[in-house]
Amino acid sequence: MLGLMQGWPLLCQRVVDHAATFHGGRKVITRSVEGPIVETNYADIRARALKVAQRLDKDGIRLGDRVATLAWNTWRHLECWYGIMGIGAIYHTVNPRLFPEQIVWIVNHAEDRMMFVDLTFVPLLEKIADKLPTIERYVILTDAAHMPQTSLKNAVPYEDWIGEVDGDFAWKEFDENTAAGMCYTSGTTGHPKGVLYSHRSNVLHSMIAAMPDAMAASSRDVILPVVPMFHANCWGLALTAPMVGATVVMPGAKMDGASIYELLTQYKVSFTAAVPTVWLMLLQDLEKTGGKLPDLERVVIGGSACPRAMTKTFQDVYGVQVIHAWGMTEMSPLGSLCTMKPEYADITGDAKLDIEMKQGHPPFGVEMKITDDSDKALPWDGKVFGRLKVRGPAVAKSYYKGEGGEAFDKDGWFDTGDVATMDQYGYMQITDRSKDVIKSGGEWISSIDLENLAVGHPKVAEAAVIGVAHPKWDERPLLVIVLKKGETATKDEILGFMQGKCAKWWMPDDVAFVDEIPHTATGKIQKLTLRKQFEGYRLPTGEAAE
Numbered sequence: 444m445l446g447l448m449q450g451w452p453l454l455c456q457r458v459v460d461h462a463a464t465f466h467g468g469r470k471v472i473t474r475s476v477e478g479p480i481v482e483t484n485y486a487d488i489r490a491r492a493l494k495v496a497q498r499l500d501k502d503g504i505r506l507g508d509r510v511a512t513l514a515w516n517t518w519r520h521l522e523c524w525y526g527i528m529g530i531g532a533i534y535h536t537v538n539p540r541l542f543p544e545q546i547v548w549i550v551n552h553a554e555d556r557m558m559f560v561d562l563t564f565v566p567l568l569e570k571i572a573d574k575l576p577t578i579e580r581y582v583i584l585t586d587a588a589h590m591p592q593t594s595l596k597n598a599v600p601y602e603d604w605i606g607e608v609d610g611d612f613a614w615k616e617f618d619e620n621t622a623a624g625m626c627y628t629s630g631t632t633g634h635p636k637g638v639l640y641s642h643r644s645n646v647l648h649s650m651i652a653a654m655p656d657a658m659a660a661s662s663r664d665v666i667l668p669v670v671p672m673f674h675a676n677c678w679g680l681a682l683t684a685p686m687v688g689a690t691v692v693m694p695g696a697k698m699d700g701a702s703i704y705e706l707l708t709q710y711k712v713s714f715t716a717a718v719p720t721v722w723l724m725l726l727q728d729l730e731k732t733g734g735k736l737p738d739l740e741r742v743v744i745g746g747s748a749c750p751r752a753m754t755k756t757f758q759d760v761y762g763v764q765v766i767h768a769w770g771m772t773e774m775s776p777l778g779s780l781c782t783m784k785p786e787y788a789d790i791t792g793d794a795k796l797d798i799e800m801k802q803g804h805p806p807f808g809v810e811m812k813i814t815d816d817s818d819k820a821l822p823w824d825g826k827v828f829g830r831l832k833v834r835g836p837a838v839a840k841s842y843y844k845g846e847g848g849e850a851f852d853k854d855g856w857f858d859t860g861d862v863a864t865m866d867q868y869g870y871m872q873i874t875d876r877s878k879d880v881i882k883s884g885g886e887w888i889s890s891i892d893l894e895n896l897a898v899g900h901p902k903v904a905e906a907a908v909i910g911v912a913h914p915k916w917d918e919r920p921l922l923v924i925v926l927k928k929g930e931t932a933t934k935d936e937i938l939g940f941m942q943g944k945c946a947k948w949w950m951p952d953d954v955a956f957v958d959e960i961p962h963t964a965t966g967k968i969q970k971l972t973l974r975k976q977f978e979g980y981r982l983p984t985g986e987a988a989e
């Protein structure tokens with residue numbers, strides 16, 4: 444027997460409808476790419492998103508067409524997302540930090556028909572536009588007064604373009620499983636892979652993100668999404684904020700410490716989110732200027748592990764709660780957040796920091812398990828680590844055009860490629876990426892743990908640990924080190940420092956000193972390149988395999 448409740452498809456445009464109806468006057472404040480601060484509100488955002496939808500429709504954009512955006516977090520970018528989704532087309536956020544060849548590859552793979560572009564990126568696009576044959580028109584996110592001379596095909600200023608329609612338009616109707624948005628993973632291994640969000644997954648994910656043990660977002664919040672809309676679906680904030688009717692402050696192109704600080708204080712931001720690098724810049728700036736953060740209540744930090752010192756400084760010096768979060772593009776992206784359950788409510792000091800270093804527990808809508816290589820579930824004791832697998836309504840079930848299928852199993856579990864422990868209360872902690880874990884004599888050694896140990900040495904600037912082939916143990920760890928400027932050190936000095944701080948059989952078999960460690964476009968250590976660099980490396984403990 445079916446329930447007798449209304450079929451109300453979970454469509455993203457309903458989020459902006461709700462915001463405009465019940466929180467219409469709530470501000471959306473942007474540091475515009477042109478310079479000045481621009482204030483608008485949800486009622487206006489919706490009205491203009493309808494114009495975007497109507498104008499796209501007029502240009503022949505139809506259900507399922509991909510429309511790219513190469514843009515910062517601004518009110519116009521938000522309007523574009525809703526306008527695109529509102530006719531059943533798909534916003535495809537392109538990450539400008541990728542190498543130009545990767546952008547070309549992604550846009551061609553997605554077969555984008557149009558592109559919304561911020562002024563900043565016009566010169567970059569002009570260099571590659573002849574390799575983007577599927578794009579029929581570039582809409583430059585500015586007005587006629589700021590429109591540059593450009594060779595981009597059919598280029599038009601956004602304000603003129605939407606000015607050609609009256610906004611008397613209704614959202615299209617379609618199934619909630621229709622694709623809404625698209626985001627490519629940065630492709631640290633092989634080509635980038637397309638993740639295709641649906642209206643239903645986006646709406647559910649935003650509701651999940653707003654829950655009290657997740658981001659606890661409400662209409663009383665002033666939210667500053669520093670995390671770009673072009674990275675991992677903006678961690679859901681482009682939908683969560685309007686869904687709860689929060690005030691939004693958009694940073695535009697400026698994400699340096701001083702610019703972020705100005706927005707945080709000027710607009711009394713209560714909640715913000717970004718990767719650790721952004722907060723490093725802010726904290727350095729605050730240390731110099733002596734600035735305070737009286738209004739900021741909580742900050743979500745994820746994308747890579749949040750350093751202990753960062754959590755401590757935010758909480759002890761500035762009175763800001765840190766919520767360490769883990770997720771990935773394939774998960775819309777939230778997977779877990781580290782908020783305190785009653786079991787940990789009373790702990791303080793270092794013991795509390797130990798918990799806060801974990802990536803946290805999954806909200807409703809994310810199933811999680813750790814397994815060994817043969818898919819056997821491993822115990823939740825906070826020590827044993829295994830492959831981290833997830834399932835849920837906002838988790839990808841395959842990649843665009845069916846690539847990378849090996850990550851998805853027949854029961855719907857997605858292998859995240861991360862290696863983690865789970866503790867007795869369901870708190871997950873990342874110990875490595877599965878491709879980077881060192882498999883020594885059938886046991887696993889965490890490269891991240893060893894790297895963290897090594898960077899604790901006062902002369903070490905950066906450290907990376909990779910597995911090198913070994914005739915007896917399959918693989919043994921090699922520690923690669925960049926020393927701080929002007930420093931010298933010996934292998935024994937470094938290893939002596941690590942001795943006794945990890946299991947004896949985890950100790951690296953050798954140390955290599957280099958001038959530089961390779962990084963990806965999103966700032967992660969490029970272990971693949973490093974492994975290639977050290978292919979055939981002869982460890983002192985054994986003959987290197989070819």
Ligand code: ADP
Nearest residue numbers: 629675745746747748768769770771772873965
């Ligand atoms: P990109 O490579 O473009 O940054 P993602 O944002 O999807 O793509 O990256 C997801 C990966 O980032 C995760 O699989 C994990 O390895 C890493 N990650 C995300 N959050 C954390 C965190 N809090 N701690 C450690 N690693 C993290």
